[in-house]
Amino acid sequence: MPFEYTDVLIVGSGIAALNLATKLSEHMNVRIITKSKIENSNSMLAQGGVAAAISPSDHWENHFQDTMSAGCYHNNKAAVKTLVELGPSCIRELMNDGMTFDCDSDGNLVLGLEGAHLQNRILHAGGDSTGKALMNYLFSKLDQKVIVNENEMILDLIIHDEKCVGVTSLNNHNEITSFYANHVVLATGGCGGLYSVTSNDITITGDGIAAAYRAGAEITDMEFIQFHPTMLFKDGKSHGLISEAVRGEGALLVNDKGKYIMEGVHDLKDLAPRDIVSRRIHKEYINGNLVFLDISMIKNFRIKFPTITGICEKAGISLQEGLLPVAPGAHFLMGGIKTNLYGESTINGLYAIGEAACTGVHGANRLASNSLLEGIVFASLLAKRLISAPKQRRRPFLFAKRQRSSSGTSSLPTANEIRNLMSRYAGIERDEKGLIYAKQWIESYLNKDMVNGVLLVNASRSAYTVINMLTTSWLILSSALEREESRGGHYRIDYPVSDSRWLKRYLSRTIKKDGIGFQELVKGAN
Incomplete structure (x- = not known):
């Protein structure tokens, strides 16, 4: 079985993985392995924006309260405070380094509104292509010293003397490779692929969480699965996600009887927390009703939401009618590999960031547009921790053969x-x-x-x-x-x-x- 060695091994290629890699590459050798192509991640599909209390009229304490409320007060308060307090400075750092977000004609940031936020604080890039814009920005920053191995599916962690020292992976040719490192970081995403209707990339099937569990890491809060209320749903299957930003622009949920279904359900109506909206739509389907997103009141829809427009056209759905058929789909895992604020798991040498990790920041229900921010903030904290850690010499590991079973x-x-x-x-x-x-x-x-x-x-x-x-x-x-x-x-x-x-x-x-x-x-x- 061949093996490779590096200082830091990152498994996954979403925003948390790439943000960490770009920050570490000037200080140590970094390798990324990813299940498919490096572009395949939930981050690339993220239509929504990045939530941050960056407006002069906003404050991180407001963002803190909205996050706690959406999370049903199951959140880790220290993690939430870290996220929302550091968020604005992390966003400004990206902007100072060349990342551009959508601005008005006067050059001011355009801040959107999404579910369970009580203030406009959502930054977008390219309208409904924020994730793609952020990922392309990070791709441009990747140092040539970062080695990327595509089509490597993680099988298991390698534990030596109670320390994680690497992973085994399987490529498209069914060849197994051992990747060794001083630090192993799981950024493999959540588990949307466990469900029939999902917003997730096809590669997201809980691989990193399963591998961490098998190695003995603590896994927490796995019961909390967020279903996005508005997947474009036609002919019994999902065709893509309709961002919450569409409802932020005024779109309303209506059934095929013409009733606006969020009236009287929650004070925030169509912008209520996602779990509430999803259950309401689910109830309509149980009662035999279809549900649509009424976008007739949104002017210049094609300009504001080019990605969604393309999804609709590909699915053969006319925007002229102003009604988009929707249904809930598995979207985000609030639980995962238990970590502290620096990505450290309960296994020495093993870290987790992004959706694969659970710092407790999202509680029982993630606040809209906090996920991209999570990947930015907590990857940055882990980078600082690893850069400041004592340098480790390459260890003479015993490369024992893995046990095989019939x-x-x-x-x-x-x-x-x-x-x-x-x-x-x-x-x-x-x-x-x-x-x-x-x-x-x-x-x-x-x-x-x-x-x-x-x-x-x-x-x-x-x-x-x-x-x-x-x-x-x-x-x-x-x-x-x-x-x-x-x-x-x-x-x-x-x-x-x-x-x-x-x-x-x-x-x-x-x-x-x-x-x-x-x-x-x-x-x-x-």
Whole structure:
């Protein structure tokens, strides 16, 4: 098995990964490995903007309160304060270095409004192409010293003397490579690919979280899945995301009976937190109604939202009628690999940033446009930590052969079977009966080799993807069963009413691998 060595190994290629790589490249050797092409990431697909209290009339304390409120007060307050307090300076640093955001004719930043924000603080670039603009900016900053290996799918972490020293990966030719490093950073995104309708890139199937779990890292808050309310939905499938910025411009949700469905549901109506809007649309579909986004009141829609216009045209949907068919889709994971504010996990030498990580900053429900900011801020903090860390000499690792198993993969379910299961039983609404059924179904396929990260003989990339999907699904289902309440992105129809008690008891759901079996740990916070 061939191997490579570097100072810092980053797994993933979204905004957190590239921001970290650009900041580290002048100080140490950096390698990026990514499952597909470097352009394949959720960050590239992000239509929404970056939230930051950058206006003179705004203040980070306002952003803090909006983030806490949207997160149902399950947030880590220190993480939220760090995000919103450092956010404006991080944005200004990008702008001073050449990143351009949309401005009016006088050169002033155009600040948009999105769900659960009480002030206009959303910066956009290229209208509804902010993620792509930020990623292209970071691509231009990548130093030639950063080595990029595409089409390398992470299999497992390599642990030596209780320290993470690298990862094993599988390329498109089913060749396994070991990548060793002093510091291993997982920036592999969330798990939207576990669901039938999702805004996520096709590569996002929980690989990094599953690998971290198998290595013994603590995984937390996996029950909190955010569903974006407005995926463009036609002929039973999703065609892309309709940014919340469209509702920020005045668009309204209406059913096929002509009723505006958010009236009387929430004070913020169509700009209510995403979990509330998603459940309302979901209820309409259960009742046999279709749901549309009425954009008839938005002038110059094509100019303001060129990306969405292209998505609609590709799907054969006319903008002239002013009604876009929408349905909720899996969008963002609030949980993930448990880390501190500097990306440090519970395993020495292993870090996580971006959506793969859980600092607790998003609580039970992410505030709109906080995700790109998260990737910018916490990657910057990790960069400072690694740059200031004592220099490490290259260690003479014992490159032991990985154990192989003869366990077959012929009995694995298909990826679509898993997606259908998760969408039905662990989607926008859940209950105990359905969660137990789904968990037992998943467990009927998992075996000890898959749990312990043993390399399977002749297993393909698609087989390993399914194993990661099974593992991450199990984490979500186990967490969702444990939380007997409804909060944010976790809605139990058998516990439908969240009362004020959870405002006084902030619970943290943590799962940690214990040997071959599974052990669930519930830890109280505050």
